[in-house]
Amino acid sequence: MTIVTRRNALVGGAGLMLAGCDRIVASPTVRKVLTLGEKATMSGQRLVTDRTALAPEFSATDLSPNFCVNGTTAPGDAAYQAHVARGFADWRLVVDGMVARPLSLSLAQLQAMPARTQITRHDCVEGWSAIGEWTGVPLMLLLKAAALSSNARYVVFHCADDYHGTPYYESIDLVEAFHPQTILAHHMNRQPLSVGHGAPLRLRVERQLGYKQAKYVMRVQAVASLAGIHGGGGGYWEDRKGYQWYAGI
Ligand SMILES: Nc1nc2c(c(=O)[nH]1)N[C@H]1C(S)=C(S)[C@@H](COP(=O)(O)O)O[C@H]1N2
Ligand SMILES: [Mo]
Numbered sequence: 034m035t036i037v038t039r040r041n042a043l044v045g046g047a048g049l050m051l052a053g054c055d056r057i058v059a060s061p062t063v064r065k066v067l068t069l070g071e072k073a074t075m076s077g078q079r080l081v082t083d084r085t086a087l088a089p090e091f092s093a094t095d096l097s098p099n100f101c102v103n104g105t106t107a108p109g110d111a112a113y114q115a116h117v118a119r120g121f122a123d124w125r126l127v128v129d130g131m132v133a134r135p136l137s138l139s140l141a142q143l144q145a146m147p148a149r150t151q152i153t154r155h156d157c158v159e160g161w162s163a164i165g166e167w168t169g170v171p172l173m174l175l176l177k178a179a180a181l182s183s184n185a186r187y188v189v190f191h192c193a194d195d196y197h198g199t200p201y202y203e204s205i206d207l208v209e210a211f212h213p214q215t216i217l218a219h220h221m222n223r224q225p226l227s228v229g230h231g232a233p234l235r236l237r238v239e240r241q242l243g244y245k246q247a248k249y250v251m252r253v254q255a256v257a258s259l260a261g262i263h264g265g266g267g268g269y270w271e272d273r274k275g276y277q278w279y280a281g282i
Contacts, residue, residue, distance in 0.1 A: 054101035055163045084208050088239035088282070091152040096222065097163040100155070102229035105201065108194035108249055121233040126217070130189070130254035133180035140219065140233050146170045149216050156282055157243035167237045169218030173211045175253065185255040189262055190236050193249035196269060203247040204259055204267040204278070205238055214239040217250060242280035244270045 108114070116124045121140045128136040150168040172188070188210045192201040209215055218237050219226055226232040231248025238245050245268070259265055264272030271278045 054161050055097040055099050084240075085212065086240075088153055088214055091154065091164050093152065093166070095152065095164045096166060100163040100165050100221075100230070101157070101161055102227075103157055103159070103161075103243065105192075105194040105196050105248065106229045108192075108228075110193055110195070113193040113249065117228060117232070124233060126234060126250065127252040128175055128179045128255075129252065130256050131182035131185040132176075132255050133182065134178070136175065136179050138175075143170050143217070143234065144219055146174060149213070151214055151216070151237070151239065153214070153237070153239045155243055155246065158276070159243075166222050167216065167218040168220035168223070169216035169234070169237065171213065172215045172217060172236075172253075173213075175217070176210060176255070179255075181255055184257050187256050187259055187267070189254040189256055189259070189267075190247040190250045191252040191254065192247050193251050199269065199273070200263065201247065201249070201269045202263055203236065203245050203269070204256075204262070205241075205245070209238055209241070212238075212240070217253075240282055242282060244268065244276060245280050 124140055125137045126143060128138070147170070148168050149171050150166060152164060152166045154162055154164050156162045176188070185207070187204050187206055189204040190202060194201050205215070215238050217234050219234055221227070221230050226235060234250045235248040236246055236250055256262065259267045266272040267278040270276040
């Protein structure tokens with residue numbers, strides 16, 4: 034285990050907030066993410082890596098005893114808090130946009146669908162990483178159930194939280210959306226997802242950095258273009274700080 038010190042250079046005071054979290058070696062990509070242009074990275078990765086390759090998976094003995102919570106830790110939205118109080122009993126995930134059969138699914142319905150479990154490493158650009166076990170519905174099953182349009186090119190994840198006053202959202206392309214390790218997770222480490230980690234449902238898109246792993250997912254929207262969705266950059270940090278949209282590890 035190596036202590037990562039880059040986070041202090043990148044985010045200043047966040048080091049204190051992260052004290053006590055596990056820190057494992059950050060991927061070199063984490064260090065590059067703020068300095069390289071997105072197009073350069075994406076085309077470079079397409080040349081040297083297979084985008085259908087699996088992210089590394091680990092074993093139960095590798096699980097981090099203390100997986101950080103980061104970004105929003107408890108959405109302030111009243112409707113979200115009411116869902117927490119009712120145990121998400123009448124919460125629904127909406128799948129809409131460029132689909133022939135829009136879906137509205139309860140948590141029980143999602144939990145009854147075929148699930149995939151994977152133990153993977155989460156790499157945050159702030160310089161920490163942690164290994165967790167995620168169980169959830171492969172996104173491809175939802176997109177097939179909703180009859181995704183052949184004109185769709187991206188999938189947008191709308192979240193329940195405003196981070197510093199702006200709605201959190203993320204997006205991925207269809208290569209990523211149909212990847213077998215791309216799941217909407219309802220369990221972490223065999224427990225229902227906690228509020229801190231994104232209850233009741235969060236994206237795991239395992240070949241990408243932490244900020245792509247949208248928590249509190251309420252709506253999955255298929256679109257042909259990201260233009261016109263919030264700032265048009267495809268995600269909260271992409272819009273706010275110019276982080277790469279394709280955040281491959
Ligand atoms: N809705 C939402 N999703 C989010 C964030 C957030 O603030 N809001 N933060 C992102 C960042 S930067 C990281 S590192 C991970 C943190 O996930 P964790 O709290 O489960 O560790 O969630 C990502 N997804
Ligand atoms: Mo992050």
